[in-house]
Amino acid sequence: MLAEQIRLFATLTDLTKQEKIVKAITESISDGKYAQGDSLPSVNQLSKDLGYGRETVVKAYNSLKERGIISAKHGLGYFVSSEDPDQQLTIALVLYGFQTFQQNFYDTLRRDLGDGYNIDVFFHHNNAAVYDSIIKEIRLKYGMYIVAPIQSDFSEELLTSLPADKLLIVDRYLYVSDEVSRVTQEFEISMLRAFEELGSRIRDFSELILYYRDDTDYPAGIYDACAKWSRDNDMPLTVYKKFQTDHISPSALFVTVGDSDLWHLLKYAHETDLQVGKDIGIISHNDSVVKEFIAGGITTFSTDFGQMADRAASFVLERKKINEIIPSVLIRRGSL
Numbered sequence: 175m176l177a178e179q180i181r182l183f184a185t186l187t188d189l190t191k192q193e194k195i196v197k198a199i200t201e202s203i204s205d206g207k208y209a210q211g212d213s214l215p216s217v218n219q220l221s222k223d224l225g226y227g228r229e230t231v232v233k234a235y236n237s238l239k240e241r242g243i244i245s246a247k248h249g250l251g252y253f254v255s256s257e258d259p260d261q262q263l264t265i266a267l268v269l270y271g272f273q274t275f276q277q278n279f280y281d282t283l284r285r286d287l288g289d290g291y292n293i294d295v296f297f298h299h300n301n302a303a304v305y306d307s308i309i310k311e312i313r314l315k316y317g318m319y320i321v322a323p324i325q326s327d328f329s330e331e332l333l334t335s336l337p338a339d340k341l342l343i344v345d346r347y348l349y350v351s352d353e354v355s356r357v358t359q360e361f362e363i364s365m366l367r368a369f370e371e372l373g374s375r376i377r378d379f380s381e382l383i384l385y386y387r388d389d390t391d392y393p394a395g396i397y398d399a400c401a402k403w404s405r406d407n408d409m410p411l412t413v414y415k416k417f418q419t420d421h422i423s424p425s426a427l428f429v430t431v432g433d434s435d436l437w438h439l440l441k442y443a444h445e446t447d448l449q450v451g452k453d454i455g456i457i458s459h460n461d462s463v464v465k466e467f468i469a470g471g472i473t474t475f476s477t478d479f480g481q482m483a484d485r486a487a488s489f490v491l492e493r494k495k496i497n498e499i500i501p502s503v504l505i506r507r508g509s510l
């Protein structure tokens with residue numbers, strides 16, 4: 175059936191053989207001859223029926239896979255996965271979760287790519303089992319892959335199952351291979367630079383208190399930066415996994431990574447009349463609109479996720495290898 179449809183385009187000399195296969199499949203879907211889940215002829219069978227080279231058929235099928243119109247199942251062949259023949263390139267976007275800064279990343283990426291691209295979003299929440307399941311589910315099904323990875327050896331090995339030239343690592347740095355592109359952020363050097371910029375103001379406080387959990391996706395570089403600053407400046411450092419009221423002491427500088435600890439800290443300061451920016455200082459990781467206004471403004475240490483998304487969109491649009499670090503910057507407000 176498909177071979178006959180392709181032969182109908184024999185007189186269309188403006189189409190290449192690859193384009194004739196693509197047109198025949200999309201029109202067959204549009205006409206209802208193929209439905210979602212239907213199988214397509216194998217590469218060998220279609221090559222034989224048409225007298226086309228296998229490479230031509232493979233390229234045609236791959237172009238349809240990138241648009242999410244068909245998918246391949248190992249050992250079973252090719253199947254129709256979308257009944258929208260006009261569907262363009264579909265991207266698998268794998269993120270930690272839909273927090274404010276990651277929503278900014280998605281919104282910017284969506285805007286930069288325009289209507290010609292579909293984005294399917296997955297969240298792994300730094301859960302290894304969920305992450306493993308997502309990567310295994312999406313491989314071979316998408317035209318491009320943008321992944322915020324779990325930083326681990328198993329993650330590196332897992333991501334090698336995705337096509338290197340179509341994979342972009344974002345957010346946290348993870349080396350997969352020299353062929354894989356990256357647009358990531360860096361923590362330790364950038365945060366030490368922020369501490370130096372704040373310099374004498376930090377030394378107005380008697381101790382450094384960091385809320386940090388090593389069993390989450392909290393960046394190790396933030397802990398390392400605080401520990402180094404503490405050692406080099408003879409400033410006591412205490413690390414807690416989560417906020418408790420008995421941690422509060424006047425003249426302490428608090429560094430928060432997760433926003434939950436920040437909100438609890440601000441609530442307690444408000445209830446006990448501690449003045450943020452005077453009695454206690456606060457530096458918070460990742461900026462948001464709320465932090466600009468609450469409690470007179472919270473000083474943040476943050477990466478521009480909009481810029482990261484711009485570079486990710488360029489990777490998709492231009493198909494050129496990229497390896498960039500988006501710097502984290504200090505945004506100073508009333509809390510310090």
